[in-house]
Amino acid sequence: MLQSLEPLPADPILGLSAAARADDNPDKVDLTVGIYMDDAGVCPVFKAVQLAQKALEAEEVTKAYLPPAGDEQFNRCMQHLVLGVGSPALGAGRVCSIQTPGGCGALRIGAEVIFAAAPDARVWISDPTWPVHIPLVGSVGLGFETYRYYNVADHGVDFEGMVADLRHARAGDVVLLHGCCHNPSGADLTLEQWEVVAGMAEAQGFTPFVDIAYQGLGDGLDEDAAGVRLLVERLPEVVIAASCSKNLGLYRERTGAAIFVCQDAANAQTVLNQAKAAARRVYSMPPAHGALLAGRVLGDTGLDALWREELEQMCARINGLRSDLRAALEKASGRDFAFIEKEKGMFSFLGLAPAQAQRLRAEFSVYMLDSSRINVAGVNAGNIDYLAQCVAKVL
Numbered sequence: 001m002l003q004s005l006e007p008l009p010a011d012p013i014l015g016l017s018a019a020a021r022a023d024d025n026p027d028k029v030d031l032t033v034g035i036y037m038d039d040a041g042v043c044p045v046f047k048a049v050q051l052a053q054k055a056l057e058a059e060e061v062t063k064a065y066l067p068p069a070g071d072e073q074f075n076r077c078m079q080h081l082v083l084g085v086g087s088p089a090l091g092a093g094r095v096c097s098i099q100t101p102g103g104c105g106a107l108r109i110g111a112e113v114i115f116a117a118a119p120d121a122r123v124w125i126s127d128p129t130w131p132v133h134i135p136l137v138g139s140v141g142l143g144f145e146t147y148r149y150y151n152v153a154d155h156g157v158d159f160e161g162m163v164a165d166l167r168h169a170r171a172g173d174v175v176l177l178h179g180c181c182h183n184p185s186g187a188d189l190t191l192e193q194w195e196v197v198a199g200m201a202e203a204q205g206f207t208p209f210v211d212i213a214y215q216g217l218g219d220g221l222d223e224d225a226a227g228v229r230l231l232v233e234r235l236p237e238v239v240i241a242a243s244c245s246k247n248l249g250l251y252r253e254r255t256g257a258a259i260f261v262c263q264d265a266a267n268a269q270t271v272l273n274q275a276k277a278a279a280r281r282v283y284s285m286p287p288a289h290g291a292l293l294a295g296r297v298l299g300d301t302g303l304d305a306l307w308r309e310e311l312e313q314m315c316a317r318i319n320g321l322r323s324d325l326r327a328a329l330e331k332a333s334g335r336d337f338a339f340i341e342k343e344k345g346m347f348s349f350l351g352l353a354p355a356q357a358q359r360l361r362a363e364f365s366v367y368m369l370d371s372s373r374i375n376v377a378g379v380n381a382g383n384i385d386y387l388a389q390c391v392a393k394v395l
């Protein structure tokens, strides 16, 4: 039976990252995968997480399963982190959530619950979006529509195009939005634009599904959640997929949360049971380690303060790199790269053609996606000038 399977092409992101790892050019620059790296090119463990881990090791007495909804403390902390402690929706008891294996697990559980409620729902995704959205959400059985999002010529959000396309979203449809730090473009909605989207959801009846995988890496924890909080304030229903991979550095621990803001408390209980049933049929119980660490960090005043400080430094470094990269590219090429400084989070398109991105790989061992999406956090003091000179050469 297995003999009948056809070989698959390499994953467009992980395949390139593997090629970069295998490249023995000492000057190589890997800007492919979306992990935060420090100036030494290392994806660090947060000190707050290390301290939580020591405490957990000293106290842990069992490795018995967590329940399908995961750890209660983690779920509570994640609701506070994403929605804000004083969220009226939380106060009204109309929010439920479950711990999931990463943001990907949250997207999957969100999609499973949406499919159970409305199998004919069309999911509107931004053009472009993170490519993994399509298999993660689509393999549940939901169909897709796309809305215009990024204007290549202006290096910014094509909000007019977005609104024109979303005019066709109707009650029973779902609009997948990036809460902050849009992947792959780094171009985010302004608060006024979030207001417009909320108004359209109200008037047309569609349900926002917000993927927030980079909270704290754009402008700050509260600033980055402002869009999703605005939707929650105004709308009866919002589905949210949150990740602790980047902002707590828990990538391999697979830690995330699917959060459902529902019309009322009774519906929230029903949705919680549906989400638990979805978890049961997909993977049964979530992995414990990362969520127990995150719950400890977020639930402890001292560790939480330390973590916030570390995250702020990370965010400041990314924004500093954006300014430095803009300056280096402008100096090397004589062209305008101001957009890099305006965009948010770890990603931006450099605005190169696929052939130019391929030439950067083949001739200079500079690895980025063919779309010229780069991970800004992969830039550092040791590679920035080389990178800028190579980009100038292919331009």
Ligand SMILES: Cc1ncc(COP(=O)(O)O)c(C=O)c1O
Pocket: 034, 101, 102, 103, 104, 105, 130, 183, 211, 213, 243, 244, 245, 251, 255, 256
């Ligand atoms: C846009 C987006 N959503 C969700 C995720 C989920 O990440 P994870 O499953 O590692 O938490 C990622 C990770 O790269 C992402 O870029």
